[in-house]
Amino acid sequence: MRWGKQARPVLGLVVLLGVLAAASGCEESVDPIIGTELPFTLWGFMNTGADTQFVRVFPIRDQLIPEQGGGIDARVFSTDLTTGDQREWTYEAVQFDSLIEGHLFWAPFRAEHEHRYRLEVVRSDDATSRVTVTVPAVVDFQIEVTQGSTIIPVRIIGDVPHLVGLRVTYHAVNIPPQLAWPPGTSIAGAVQYPVTILYENVVEKVDDGWVTEIDMVRDFIAVREVYRLNCLITDDRGSAPDVWLRQMEFSALAADSSWAPPGGSFEPNIISVPGTFSNVENGYGFFGAGQGIRYEWSPDQTVSLLAGYNFEPRCQGLFPRPEPECMEPPVPCINESIRDLWRIWLR
């Protein structure tokens, strides 16, 4: 009797276990891919400065990993809606890696200012993605590089709906110390490491175009920070003496009216969302038109020094110097993710 009373709940639990075990134990599959009828994603632009035009086409697939060497079921056609000129573009495969197979189409013609073009990408079942763009009017630009000034005025003249990709690249190099203590400490060689500063946020539209000012002193702060993050300098004090500026480059694109990201910013986390920055019908991506602007120059030594750069190597002489770079010379730690960080925003 005692046994029975004590065993009763145990028996109940055993029955419960049996019921639960019988009722379950299976695996439920999940199929997260639902597919889409949109055929293609396009990227590129009509470049007035080039004699050949290019577009990258991505088929919209139901699997992440593409079949290698499979090509693409697509043909690309363009029509100059101003002249009626039609042409089919030539296909070329570019293999980047196992995840990205580049489907490149090109056509040998120069995009004309103020002409309207339609680009169509057609699949064998006639599913078509298309885009229409208008090439902006011709523009001119002025960059006033003057001796003794770290502020460089820039003026872009013409009817330019949007100015995109406005950036200044500083082709700098670190200057390792000549000596390091204790004796025998190895010193890495000099590293040329370009740093690009985005100027989208400091450009202003005026009656006859756009104006901005390159501020070399302010940009030097970002250059120094990038060098510090990549272990190209040891000392991050106010004037990093170990970075020298070799060359500067200004570039921009005078773009058509559709080249306007939501919110006015090319924030990848936002515009990478399919459809948020797209002018493609029945597909995704962006295909614009524009005139490239590019200017390179070697800054005057005095200006570079004024901006904060310095080319005089330190840590010379017979006796140990207490400066950090003399005791711990920089050992480069180029971080690929930082290398990709070509967008440095000054805030």
Add this chain to the structure above:
Amino acid sequence: MSLPSRGLAVWLGALTWIVVLNASPAWAQSAIVRGFVTTEAEGEALQGVNVTLEDPTGGRYGAAADGNGFYLIPGVPPGRYLLRASFIGFATHLDTLDVAAGDRLLINIAMEAGSIALEEIAVEADRESGAARVTAGLQSVRAADIELVPAPDVSGDLVSYLSTMPGVVLMGDRGGQIFIRGGEPTQNLTLLDGMDVYQPFHILGFYSAFPTEIVQRADIYAGGFGTRFTGRVSSVIDVQTRNGNKRALSASVSVSPFTSSGRLEGPLLKDRISVLGVARYSLLDQFASEYVKAPLPYTFNDVFGKMHVVLARNQQLSVSALHTYDSGTLISEEDFFERNDQIAWRNTAVGLRYLVAPQSLSVLGELIVSYSQLKSEFGPGAVPSRTADLETVNIALNMTNYTRHSEVNWGFFFRTPTSSSELDGFYQNLQTRGEASSNAGFYLEPEVYLGQGLFVRPGLSLQAYGIAGGVIEPRVRLRWERGVHHWSAAAGVYRQYLIGLSDRRDATSIFTAWVETPFDQGTRAVHALLGYRVEPLPGLEISLEGFYKKMDRLFISAWTTFPSFSTRLQQANGRAAGFDLRLEARRPWFYGFINYGYSSTLYEIDPASPAQVDPGKFRPPHDRRHQINLLASTTFYGFGLNVRWQFGSGLPYTRVEGFDGFILMDGAVDVRSVRGLPRVIYERIPYRAVLPSYHRLDVTLDRTFSAPAGVDVTAQVGVLNAYDRTNLFALDLLTAQRTDQLPFVPLVGLKVEF
């Protein structure tokens, strides 16, 4: 006069009135009887003990001991009384007391363990904890409750019990993320002896910083908490630890395939100073991975120490310290992209707590000074690409004034949260930020007995946060007790200025950065709860509680196509609503409960937020609609058998339309040479699909054997996931790779106590 000033004036007036009332001549003629109740065997504080004074004419005065074991009976007329202290599991303590006018008597009581059977329902009402004993969102849990839940170790863990509570959602058996009634993990306030513990749940979901061996009790407020708790908008887990044995040295060691742990406690000065130390170390890499036949690339450990000092009969001091460490990766070992991102975090907390019952006042005072720190890092291998630190100094003064029909809780607090983070990522702007602020405030929360079994506890908190200026948080809690029927309700306004950012779109991404809210007013929530509890039969309790939470100014990750951490935030509003139904049965030979929880949480992007994709109202990924928990425990022939079954309906997820490539066209990009990035095209409305449901059965059988020299050996065998259900933990939408939770796992554990 501004609103905060006006509110302050009103409440200071109320406080003054209470103090004046206490000091009135009539009140001065009566006496106060108070003291601390402890266990005779160990000297541990005992909560819930009913202490009564009975005069020869049958008049009774009484009070219940609080979490510190403190009781205070005010307004006692002069005379001779029989002092009676009773509590379940203890022999009733009886004493005779002569009380003179104006006496301020301090009577500390040590309760001896007794053999009062559970069926003596006269003391059943003394019980403070229980699976169905919920009062306006509050459920108290004791160590004994925790040990009923099957767990991989002989010693249990608070998180095991939390996972049996309706409305508490764990994303799985790993990750250390707990959502309570729609609230996010960083919206839960977790306190250990008054110290903040920011990320207390270990990376393997069976463990937290609160092993049973340190827990005296845990008060879990699923919502509607009072004004003593500020700074969080969802819930509170308030853990009080044991003080350690003041009478004799005691120790234990235990081992299981998952962890090994040790405990040491005892008196440094008998009856005056005790110490308690508990340490735990995971054995996942060494043992469990092989044993389970599944990769468990996690490490965690924790160590807790406490010294408790009885400074005088009316004063106590304790110093507590906690350190935890977690590291590992939640990404599948067979990850296509061969990612090896590791997450690691460390909690450190040190605190001092001083408790005093002044000789001449009907007051209990508590001073807490603590320092808490959380350090987190995430990234490939030993090179973290993101780090986030948070540290806070917290000073709090909590006072309780006792009157005949009310109890007034009030206090001050001052905190200095300081956060710093370095965040980057594949497509992330370089961001380094640091913030330091201060948060000071005052709260007042009287509990007034209005008669007819109705207790009302209105509260008001006035506080200033660095960026926000002054804010008021009005709240109220009430309970109405009519025989076996118990009604309770709560409502209030809650604000949070220090918020945790993480990427909820990816279950494997649990890195959290704490930052100050970018808006002056912070995240705000409004809670409303209504509950009913009944004891229709001796040993049977049923409760039903409905809840509603409205949440404004939430910050969620901007909806992007890259499943990566983002500091680009979207402002959202949300609401959670649902109910819990619980049934609990207690018999001498059986204990069990079953509960069902329904919860619906919806978020909506705030119209003012710069969202590029507006999905309308959507279910966040932790919106588990249905939960069932069943626990049964019985003893037979010295064996303890514990069975637990849990069910959770599927969590929402976002389906994928397809894959293409993305090239950032932010200038004259040469598409011939730019590689571009593979891109996933998500369904435009997120979280519309539902993952498979989750259910699992765990069973343990244990028995304690007494060996010579006072050594007890407890052996445990059991199984986790008894019917080998394949429960999904995470689904990689890029590759459709799934990571499953633990399969069938046989358990073996051993614990030796001396």
